[in-house]
Amino acid sequence: MSAQAQSAKQKALEAKRLKFQQELKQLNSLLFSDKKKEKNVISLVEDLSYKVSVRRNLIKVTNDQANLLTREINANQNEISSLRDQLTILKKEYSEMVVKSYKSKSEQSRVMFLLSSDNFKQAYKRLQYIKQYTDYQKEQGDLIKAKTIKLQELNTDLLRQKKDKDQLVAENRIAKKELEKELKEQDKLMSSIRKSMSSYASKIKQKQQEIEAIDKEINRLIREAIAASNKKAGKSSSSKGFALTPEAKLIAKNFVSNKGQLPWPVEKGVVKVRYGKQRSPIDPTLTINSNGVRIATERSTRVRAVFNGEVLAVTGQKYSNPTVLIQHGNYITAYRNLSKVYVKKGDQISAKQEIGEVFTNNEGQTMLGFSIFKDSKPQNPASWIYKM
The missing domain is CATH 2.70.70.10 (Glucose Permease (Domain IIA))
Incomplete structure (x- = not known):
């Protein structure tokens, strides 16, 4: 349930990230592509301020995604360690069981085990025991197989998560550089506005x-x-x-x-x-x-x-x-x-x-x-x- 909740949260964050990326593309297309027309300073600052706010939202969401991935990676690593320990114990128990079965595998031993019963009820119980022991062996083998498959899947997920995180970190690094440029441009524009603030305020x-x-x-x-x-x-x-x-x-x-x-x-x-x-x-x-x-x-x-x-x-x-x-x-x-x-x-x-x-x-x-x-x-x- 915890994994499902994290997956749902990751999907929601990804949808937000894509939304902000799309919004930035549209902003560049609608507000910053027409170089032929000279905007007044007020319009430029308004447009740039809005773009900065969207860029900050994008950086925050990307950070949230990377942090969530870090938690998922840690959880996967803990689960992988736990599964490896379980597999070690299961394989040891299974090997001991196989050795024990081999030592008493002859049909004669099983027949003698049944014939040496004191009564029919005891013989029936011993027959049930033999069947249960055989079933248990099969179950243990299936369990080892299932846990091995799960371990392989977790390892694959872990590699994907690490790759996704690296990509998000790289994207955020680029976004932060763009934000720094935009903030410098904004400061420059605001400096020119401050010289005659009353005039701009009246407009x-x-x-x-x-x-x-x-x-x-x-x-x-x-x-x-x-x-x-x-x-x-x-x-x-x-x-x-x-x-x-x-x-x-x-x-x-x-x-x-x-x-x-x-x-x-x-x-x-x-x-x-x-x-x-x-x-x-x-x-x-x-x-x-x-x-x-x-x-x-x-x-x-x-x-x-x-x-x-x-x-x-x-x-x-x-x-x-x-x-x-x-x-x-x-x-x-x-x-x-x-x-x-x-x-x-x-x-x-x-x-x-x-x-x-x-x-x-x-x-x-x-x-x-x-x-x-x-x-x-x-x-x-x-x-x-x-x-x-």
Whole structure:
């Protein structure tokens, strides 16, 4: 059971390691491959900070794997030593038994052993003893064979484990060198930022204010839709939740049943900004409040709906790109920062249907803002989208 538990843990760690490796590949592809476009310092630091965090996660998971392998190697070595001791004892006992059997192997000796019985019951018992002794000999031979095979298997596992550990250690050594390079680059960028921190801080605040303005507009549209649904159903317009028809209730139920399994709103992407409050990588005194996630993706990437629903609104403010809101019962998904929109209010949408295209700025950044709301309350998209 202990071995099975360790094996399961090793598989889980390997899955995490591969995930972080894949994420680093995507980061390099999406954020660090376009050398023609010059990013501003804020974007560079944000991208590099995220890459450093992923690299650190990869190093930690690889370390955990190597440490677990070390424990497994030690356990295997102890078991191999124990099996060798058992085999030595078994072989000694077996050889003594074979010698003893050889000395009394003649059929005449067995017959005399039976005929010298005092009565039939004693003869029967002696016959049983002979059979049991023969069976025991066979069992001991089989046991030696089984333990020898197990010893060979453990030796093979041990060699594989040592090879795997050496590979992990070598990979981690390379990863640590890459991390050192990235940290030096990060320090260099931060040094240039510190000279005019107030200027950069004001830019971050301005960006946050623009995002909050979009959040406010989305919240207004959702509250208006909630009020309209309640008015239509003859309920109080002050209600904070949607008044749902039977069909809308079914859509909402199906949406909830797919929690954690919903497809990504883009085919390829990495989450650069996660849900909730977080410190700015530029100025730790500033807090970024995110009602959803921001996904870095490729230029000209098409956005797709994560579930069946109806387009609630298509909106865009003076200084922001269009946002599409799709209603799924009393759940809303929001897709921000689009350059093109393929749908309009009232359209019926199916899962994975293309609804627009992500905007790419002058620095070559293609970033989709994605949010999920239950009525007007924001949800963490990582809890809903598959492996986010």
